[in-house]
Amino acid sequence: GQNIDQPTEMTATEGAIVQINCTYQTSGFNGLFWYQQHAGEAPTFLSYNVLDGLEEKGRFSSFLSRSKGYSYLLLKELQMKDSASYLCAVRRAGGGNKLTFGTGTQLKVEL
């Protein structure tokens, strides 16, 4: 089976940097995704890691350590519109490309 953990809630200040962690346990890892979801809307793709290391895309970066079963999403220069839920999802090898989502982290950006 799969077990994916994220902090439930985080609060950060506009303009600051925040790191959202995700730990996972899975049999046969084949990629980790980060999605952003605003309330009542569908998730939107943010980043993808399949190899160890850091992937940078503008204000968002994602890091993966497969040996530690660990990833984080780093958000820089926080804006109020970044207030949303951030979902970590793992794709399992041989799982038919299914994604298993973590519990989600609700980020609140304050002035």
Added chain:
Amino acid sequence: GAVVSQHPSWVICKSGTSVKIECRSLDFQATTMFWYRQFPKQSLMLMATSNEGSKATYEQGVEKDKFLINHASLTLSTLTVTSAHPEDSSFYICSARDRGWEGPYEQYFGPGTRLTVT
């Protein structure tokens, strides 16, 4: 490109009735579509995998006779919630996989359908 639509965006129905939700890939062909359910302040839970031209594969604990899935074409999958009850009230989201694309963007999510059963 890679747009997935869902219809309706929200629906209110009475307990005991059935509701059909459509998921369409608008500009690509989707061999596989996924149906998720999301309760308030919870994450997405995969309900089933819908494969074009074959039976859907349901996740453990999901009643296949209650949640009927049909994937009749490469651009349309439907989820029918039969004999709906208030506990079925949830946000239902579909995603579609662009066939032949193995990259990170392979699943595109629809905007979701808010179902309320009274």
